[in-house]
Amino acid sequence: xxxxxxxxxxxxxxxxxxxxxxxxxxxxxxxxxxxxxxxxxxxxxxxxxxxxxxxxxxxxxxxxxxxxxxxxxxxxxxxxxxxxxxxxxxxxxxxxxxxxxxxxxxxxxxxxxxxxxxxxxxxxxxxxxxxxxxxxxxxxxxxxxxxxxxxxxxxxxxxxxxxxxxxxxxxxxxxxxxxxxxxxxxxxxxxxxxxxxxxxxxxxxxxxxxxxxxxxxxxxxxxxxxxxxxxxxxxxxxxxxxxxxxxxxxxxxxxxxxxxxxxxxxxxxxxxxxxxxxxxxxxxxxxxxxxxxxxxxxxxxxxxxxxxxxxxxxxxxxxxxxxxxxxxxxxxxxxxxxxxxxxxxxxxxxxxxxxxxxxxxxxxxxxxxxxxxxxxxxxxxxxxxxxxxxxxxxxxxxxxxxxxxxxxxxxxxxxxxxxxxxxxxxxxxxxxxxxxxxxxxxxxxxxxxxxxxxxxxxxxxxxxxxxxxxxxxxxxxxxxxxxxxxxxxxxxxxxxxxxxxxxxxxxxxxxxxxxxx
Numbered sequence: 001x002x003x004x005x006x007x008x009x010x011x012x013x014x015x016x017x018x019x020x021x022x023x024x025x026x027x028x029x030x031x032x033x034x035x036x037x038x039x040x041x042x043x044x045x046x047x048x049x050x051x052x053x054x055x056x057x058x059x060x061x062x063x064x065x066x067x068x069x070x071x072x073x074x075x076x077x078x079x080x081x082x083x084x085x086x087x088x089x090x091x092x093x094x095x096x097x098x099x100x101x102x103x104x105x106x107x108x109x110x111x112x113x114x115x116x117x118x119x120x121x122x123x124x125x126x127x128x129x130x131x132x133x134x135x136x137x138x139x140x141x142x143x144x145x146x147x148x149x150x151x152x153x154x155x156x157x158x159x160x161x162x163x164x165x166x167x168x169x170x171x172x173x174x175x176x177x178x179x180x181x182x183x184x185x186x187x188x189x190x191x192x193x194x195x196x197x198x199x200x201x202x203x204x205x206x207x208x209x210x211x212x213x214x215x216x217x218x219x220x221x222x223x224x225x226x227x228x229x230x231x232x233x234x235x236x237x238x239x240x241x242x243x244x245x246x247x248x249x250x251x252x253x254x255x256x257x258x259x260x261x262x263x264x265x266x267x268x269x270x271x272x273x274x275x276x277x278x279x280x281x282x283x284x285x286x287x288x289x290x291x292x293x294x295x296x297x298x299x300x301x302x303x304x305x306x307x308x309x310x311x312x313x314x315x316x317x318x319x320x321x322x323x324x325x326x327x328x329x330x331x332x333x334x335x336x337x338x339x340x341x342x343x344x345x346x347x348x349x350x351x352x353x354x355x356x357x358x359x360x361x362x363x364x365x366x367x368x369x370x371x372x373x374x375x376x377x378x379x380x381x382x383x384x385x386x387x388x389x390x391x392x393x394x395x396x397x398x399x400x401x402x403x404x405x406x407x408x409x410x411x412x413x414x415x416x417x418x419x420x421x422x423x424x425x426x427x428x429x430x431x432x433x434x435x436x437x438x439x440x441x442x443x444x445x446x447x448x449x450x451x452x453x454x455x456x457x458x459x460x461x462x463x464x465x466x467x468x469x470x471x472x473x474x475x476x477x478x479x480x481x482x483x484x485x486x487x488x489x490x491x492x493x494x495x496x497x498x499x500x501x502x503x504x505x506x507x508x509x510x511x512x513x514x515x516x517x
Contacts, residue, residue, distance in 0.1 A: 183504075184211060186257035187494035188245055190286060192221035192264040192320025192353050193405075193463070195241040198491040199252060205505040206304065206336075208495055212248055216241045217459045221264040221321045225354045230268045238274075239281055246282040256502065258494050259286045262294055263321030263351065291347035295324040296339045297493030302403055302486045303338035305427055311397035314478045317489060318404035318470050320353040325474065327385050337500065344385040350376060350470065352406060352463040361462030362447040369443050372469035373476075380477045388479050400478060403486040405460060406467025410438045411485040412455030420455045426487035435475070435483055439468045 185208070189196045196215045200208040218237040220230060249257065265271035265288050275286050289297075298317040306313050306328070313328040327344040335341060359372050391398055411425045414434060430438075442450065442465060451461035475483075499505065 184252055184254045185495050185498050186249055186252075186254045186259075187491040187498075188242075188257070188259040188284070188286070189490045189494070190220065190238065190242070190259075190261045190265070191490075192224070192262065192322075192351055193217060193219055194320070195220075195238060195245070196491055197245040197248065198495065199248070199254065200495050202499050202504045206496075208499065212252070214241075214245055214248060216244070219320075219353065221268075221351075221353045223357075224264060224268055224321065225357050228268065229270050230264065230274055235274050235277070239278060242278055242282045242284055246284050249284075256498050258498060259284055260289045260490065260494065261286045262289065262490070263319060263349075266290075267321065267349075291322065291324065292345065294322075294490065295326045295345045295347060296342065297490045297497065298324055298403060299326050299328065299339045299342060299493070300337065300496045301488045301490060301493030302401055303496070305401055305484055305486050305488075306338060306399055308334070309397060310399045312391045313399040313401060314391070314474075314480075315401045315403070316471075316474050318402070318406050318467050319351045321349075321351040323348040323351055323470055323474075325380075325383070325385075327391070329386075329391075344383075346380075346383045346385070348376065348379050348470075350379065352404075352467040352470070355469065356463050356466040359466070361466055364443065364465045366443055369465060369469055372466060373472045376470050376473035377476060380473055383477075388477075391478070398480060400475075400480040400483045401486050402471065402474075402483055403489045404467060406464060406471055407483075407485050408487050409455055409460060409464055410435065410442075410468070410471075413442070413453060414438050417455055422487045425485055428485045429482050430485065431482045432475070432480065435471075439472060442468060 184199055184201055186197065186199045188198075194215060195218050197213065198210060199212040200210050202208045218234065218241050220234045220238045222234045223229075223231045261271070261275065265275060265286075268274070271288065275288070279285050295317070299315055302315055306315075310328075311330055313330075314325065315328065316323065316325045324347045325345065326342050328338065328341045329343045330341050355372055355376075359368055408420075408422075408425050411428050411430065412420050414430060415424060415428075417424065445453075447461055450456050450464060451458040456464055
């Protein structure tokens with residue numbers, strides 16, 4: 001062997017064993033070259049990554065180096081070319097190119113793809129998609145079918161038709177949905193001044209969702225205080241309003257309803273005859289309830305407004321022909337039906353209609369207003385109930401709640417609403433000074449000014465001061481630092497009582513239609 005060949009062979013062995021770690025480990029002290037194992041815990045991490053991507057494993061042993069056929073070692077040019085290819089490969093990998101593979105043999109210089117032809121890395125691809133606000137979701141092609149066409153294709157397939165034949169699962173925890181019309185409840189209150197209807201659906205325990213509502217001022221008790229009978233015009237107005245209620249109820253599958261009549265039909269001599277006419281012309285069967293039931297229903301309707309911290313409460317309902325007052329004392333455990341805590345109650349035979357007819361509702365001076373207050377105070381003096389000191393009226397544990405058109409009107413005037421809004425009025429707390437200021441303001445207004453107020457209107461302009469007189473008498477009997485306004489009453493109490501009696505809120509969650517028996 002010539003000197004030149006010997007020098008090349010020595011240089012190749014030196015580069016293979018020392019300079020390039022891919023061709024094997026360094027020689028040991030004994031002079032023997034130990035090949036790096038191709039498996040086991042010392043396997044190359046780079047080779048593992050390449051095997052995951054599907055590429056050929058990295059060359060990790062000296063035995064895998066192709067040698068020249070004529071000689072026992074590879075030429076120096078081939079080794080250098082191999083080293084240069086490996087450096088280019090590392091640079092491409094640092095740029096994120098994961099598609100370049102290691103050449104199969106030394107010296108086989110395969111053409112490398114240009115950066116434009118190479119696929120971008122995952123990070124760059126994700127950043128580019130986020131920059132276009134795709135967030136990982138590809139854009140549909142322009143010729144993609146629309147949503148209606150896709151729905152039609154899915155419904156035509158047998159698998160989709162089989163899945164759609166299953167009953168739909170409820171989407172919320174509420175037991176009752178819009179498709180269950182048999183869970184509707186209806187309550188109608190025909191009072192001395194108003195005719196009100198409420199159709200609701202039970203939801204969470206103690207609550208319900210209003211489906212339909214109706215309210216109209218009919219003044220059924222007009223002229224009742226003087227004659228003791230219902231007038232023909234008043235009965236005609238009430239019948240027309242009840243026909244509207246009957247039409248609303250006929251379009252719904254109501255599970256249970258309760259229709260009541262209060263003081264006007266209770267006090268009138270022809271009250272029973274009027275209800276018979278109502279049944280004949282509208283098909284509605286109304287019942288006349290007594291004063292105790294009316295007070296209990298008022299408490300049930302406003303129970304959610306009496307806080308958990310309350311230890312005693314006075315709830316009053318100023319109606320058109322009568323006014324109910326109930327005293328509640330919660331000394332021990334609170335009952336789910338708050339009406340069970342009523343200890344004293346009364347029903348005054350006076351309301352906004354009867355009192356305004358007696359004193360005149362259009363032109364009310366401060367002297368006339370005070371005379372109305374004194375009359376109601378004389379009626380309350382016969383009510384045997386605990387005094388304000390016994391109910392701890394100055395403590396936060398005492399609640400005074402008023403539910404009537406008078407109280408809600410005062411709240412609307414106090415808030416200076418351009419139009420009455422129940423959401424802002426119901427549950428509002430008013431201090432004693434604020435209530436007094438609103439009453440004094442209304443007394444100083446004439447009839448036209450009261451009628452022009454959007455929260456009063458012409459229908460209540462002659463009744464609001466009579467209601468304020470009844471309210472003032474109750475406040476003098478039970479002084480409190482504040483009062484809570486309730487835009488609810490007998491209808492809500494009727495619905496609550498019916499749902500509680502049926503055990504709607506005690507039912508267990510319905511079983512899944514896919515659950516086996």
